[in-house]
Amino acid sequence: MTKIELTVDGSKVSDDVEPRMLLVQFLREKLGKTGTLIGCDTSNCGACTVHLDGHAVKSCNMLAVQADGSEVTTIEGLADTYDGGELHPMQAAFHECHALQCGFCTPGMIMRSVDLLGENPDPSEQEIREGLEGNLCRCTGYHNIVRAVQTAAAAGKGAQA
Amino acid sequence: MIPAAFDYAAPATVEEALALLAEHGDDAKIIAGGQSLLPVLRLRLNAPEFVIDLGKIDRLRGVREDGDALVIGAMTTHSAVANDPLVAQHAALISKAVATVADAQVRNRGTFGGALAHADPAGDVGAPALALGAEFVIAGQGGATRTVDAADFFVDLFETAIGEDELLTEIRVPKHTGWGAHYEKFVRIAQQWSIVAVAAAVKAEGGTISEARVALTNMGSTPLRATAVEQALQGKPATEDAIREAVGAVADGTNPPTDLNGDADYRKHLAQVLTRRAVLTAAGG
Ligand SMILES: Cc1cc2nc3c(=O)[nH]c(=O)nc-3n(C[C@H](O)[C@H](O)[C@H](O)COP(=O)(O)OP(=O)(O)OC[C@H]3O[C@@H](n4cnc5c(N)ncnc54)[C@H](O)[C@@H]3O)c2cc1C
Ligand code: FES
Ligand code: FES
Numbered sequence: 001m002t003k004i005e006l007t008v009d010g011s012k013v014s015d016d017v018e019p020r021m022l023l024v025q026f027l028r029e030k031l032g033k034t035g036t037l038i039g040c041d042t043s044n045c046g047a048c049t050v051h052l053d054g055h056a057v058k059s060c061n062m063l064a065v066q067a068d069g070s071e072v073t074t075i076e077g078l079a080d081t082y083d084g085g086e087l088h089p090m091q092a093a094f095h096e097c098h099a100l101q102c103g104f105c106t107p108g109m110i111m112r113s114v115d116l117l118g119e120n121p122d123p124s125e126q127e128i129r130e131g132l133e134g135n136l137c138r139c140t141g142y143h144n145i146v147r148a149v150q151t152a153a154a155a156g157k158g159a160q161a
Numbered sequence: 162m163i164p165a166a167f168d169y170a171a172p173a174t175v176e177e178a179l180a181l182l183a184e185h186g187d188d189a190k191i192i193a194g195g196q197s198l199l200p201v202l203r204l205r206l207n208a209p210e211f212v213i214d215l216g217k218i219d220r221l222r223g224v225r226e227d228g229d230a231l232v233i234g235a236m237t238t239h240s241a242v243a244n245d246p247l248v249a250q251h252a253a254l255i256s257k258a259v260a261t262v263a264d265a266q267v268r269n270r271g272t273f274g275g276a277l278a279h280a281d282p283a284g285d286v287g288a289p290a291l292a293l294g295a296e297f298v299i300a301g302q303g304g305a306t307r308t309v310d311a312a313d314f315f316v317d318l319f320e321t322a323i324g325e326d327e328l329l330t331e332i333r334v335p336k337h338t339g340w341g342a343h344y345e346k347f348v349r350i351a352q353q354w355s356i357v358a359v360a361a362a363v364k365a366e367g368g369t370i371s372e373a374r375v376a377l378t379n380m381g382s383t384p385l386r387a388t389a390v391e392q393a394l395q396g397k398p399a400t401e402d403a404i405r406e407a408v409g410a411v412a413d414g415t416n417p418p419t420d421l422n423g424d425a426d427y428r429k430h431l432a433q434v435l436t437r438r439a440v441l442t443a444a445g446g
Contacts, residue, residue, distance in 0.1 A: 002169055019169030019212065020202075041162050043200050044352070049266055055240070058266045061199050065169055066192075066216055112266065133351035134264025 004068040008033070009077025017064045024048045026064035027074060035076040035107050039136070046135030049108035050074045056115035058134070075107035078114065090114045090152045099148035101139035109135050113149045121156055123149070164202035171214040175221070175300050175330060178213055182326045183302055185211040191328065192216075193236060193275030196267050221274070221330060224248055230296075230333045235274020239286075240265070242273050252334045254342035254362045254374075254443075258289040261344060264352045274329045277314075280321045280383070282418075283354040287315060287384035289344060292360045292376035296333040302326055308333070315383035337374075340364050343442035345435040346378075349422065355379050356422045357431040361439035365399050370444060375408075380415040380432055387411050390436065399444035401437070408436040 001016040008031060017026060027033040027050070036059060039047030043061040050059045051073040059072075073081060078088045087095065090110050100106045109132065116123065116131040123131060128149045129142070137145060172178045182189055190209035192198050193216075201207050215221060221236035224245045231251045233242060242248055243260040262268055262276070262285050276286045277297070291311040300306050301324065309322045316322060323329055346358040358378035364371045373394040375387040393407040412429035419425045 018166065020164040020166050022163060022199075022203075025163065041203060043196070043267070046264070046266060052269070055269045056266045057269050061196060061267070062270060063169075063192075063195065063199070063214075065171070066195065066214060068171070115265070130351070131265060134266045 002065050002068075004065055006067050006069065007071040009072070009074055010080055019063065019065050021064045022060055023050070023062045023064045023067050023072070024059040026067075027059060027072070033074050033076050036074045037104060037107055039104060039108075044134075044136065045105070045108070046112060047105055047108040049111040049135065051111060051115065054115075054118070056112045073111075075111060078110065088114065089155050090117070090148070093148040093152035093155065094145075097144050097148040097151055099140065099144040105135060105137040105139075109137065109145055113145075113152065116149065117153055117156060122153055125150070162203045162205065164199070165205060165208040167209055168211045169214065170211075171217045173217050175218060175328060176304075178215060178218065178328060179300060179302060179326070181211070181213050182328070185213075187325065189213055191278075193278070194238065194271040196263070196271035197275065197279045197281070215328075226251075227333070229336055231336055233273055233332045233334065235278075235329045235331055236272050237274070239263075239268035239271050239273065239276070243268065251336040251338050252289075252293055252342075253340070254289045254293060254337070254344060254360055255286075255334065257342055258285050258344035258346075258358075258360055261285050261346045261355075261358075273332065277332065278321060278323055278329050280315055280319050281354070282318055282382055282384070283356075283379040285344070285346065285355055285358060285378060288358065288360040288376035288378040290332065290334070291315070291384045291386050292362055292374040293334050293337055294374075295335075297322070297329060298331045298333060299323055300328050300330045306330075312386070318382040337362055337364075340372075340374075341443040341445050343439045345439035345442070347431055347435055357417070357428050357435060359432065359435040359439040361436070361443040363394075363399070363440060363443040365444045368399055370394050370397050370399050370440075373440065373443075375411070375436060375440065377411070377415065377432055377436075380412065380417045380428060382416070385415060387436070389413070394440065399441070401441055404440050404444070405437050408433060408440060411436045 005014040037047040039045035048060040188210040417428035
């Protein structure tokens with residue numbers, strides 16, 4: 001067992017974990033944060049995306065021990081990082097644009113999309129599509145997801161103006 | 162799936178990491194970003210008994226200048242390399258190639274040194290490092306440090322000059338300030354390993370190519386430098402026709418794989434087309 005201390009969704013967490021435990025398992029099984037999903041065994045799908053110190057990573061492709069000392073934000077804590085309402089603007093945009101069908105890819109899509117706008121607040125459609133290349137959706141055909149990111153980007157610009 | 166059980170340490174210095182490597186020998190495995198290692202462990206294709214995490218060794222991270230060279234720490238993430246202004250200025254070929262690796266999430270964890278040490282023939286960082294004549298700084302037991310040329314670093318499929326009790330600490334890249342650069346990667350779907358890719362850096366003056374550096378990804382068991390093509394390009398006008406002629410023999414002597422993405426002959430054809438495009442774009446055409 002290895003002792004780790006980290007911040008998850010704003011709360012300090014300290015625990016003893018098996019070194020082989022993946023970060024996604026730690027979040028789901030130890031902390032009960034089942035909002036972060038596991039969609040594949042090959043690190044391809046992006047369903048498990050969370051923020052590690054502010055940037056999107058695949059929590060299935062990282063050991064919990066590697067997150068020692070870091071700050072992790074999951075879909076469950078995302079709205080709290082924004083003090084404007086119950087939903088983060090990206091969550092609101094996904095809702096408004098109907099950017100999901102089964103919803104399995106949605107937590108990862110939203111976490112990556114927030115990071116994408118952090119890097120590039122005004123992306124072109126092409127930049128959005130390329131920026132989301134590590135997130136697979138088997139339902140929507142991506143069009144409404146792209147629209148949601150565009151909507152959130154426009155709302156962000158409005159908020160700054 | 163989850164990996165088989167292992168013991169773990171995250172040392173704070175290179176010296177401690179080397180001591181752990183010496184102690185555990187064959188049973189130990191280094192983890193850098195884990196973006197290649199963890200998929201392997203999760204599929205149980207490998208099951209080390211001890212994992213040594215380099216993530217807490219701060220001095221392995223970052224990019225600095227040292228005279229005529231740019232020094233990239235082995236643990237610098239792909240994202241940090243892709244966004245680094247010094248790399249963009251002095252080794253633009255590396256910025257461009259690294260930006261094509263995997264996807265944003267993987268680039269946020271995966272490291273430049275980890276990808277080079279992993280030496281996947283379809284990986285995108287080997288060819289640009291080879292083209293620019295990078296040198297690899299390797300730390301060994303008892304404080305020993307040696308520097309290996311790119312030409313000697315890549316030994317075979319997933320095999321480099323790094324010994325079992327050694328660590329790659331930094332990569333020194335000779336500055337290519339003012340050179341045009343392009344990495345032309347051919348894939349069929351988003352976020353895919355290169356079927357073939359070509360790294361090209363070109364120094365052009367008044368529409369004439371004065372020097373060129375070209376290397377190929379996934380045209381053999383290691384990245385390959387296309388020296389004959391580099392020589393053929395020298396002194397040629399930076400026009401499509403002249404470049405087409407100069408790069409015609411780029412696939413001669415290569416031994417590309419045959420797999421579901423294409424057979425060897427198809428890859429040889431691709432190498433020609435992609436080299437023409439890469440050189441033309443690097444030359445500003
Ligand atoms: C979904 C997905 C898609 C990908 N697509 C691409 C792609 O298109 N192109 C591409 O180039 N790569 C791709 N990769 C791989 C990516 O580039 C990895 O980041 C990289 O290959 C390994 O870097 P790492 O830091 O994660 O190393 P790790 O996975 O931690 O280590 C890789 C190997 O190198 C050894 N090692 C690491 N660091 C050192 C060191 N300093 N000294 C000695 N040995 C060391 C380890 O022991 C291990 O054997 C992809 C990965 C994933 C998960
Ligand atoms: S579950 Fe992490 S990438 Fe698929
Ligand atoms: S909504 Fe079903 S996978 Fe995206």
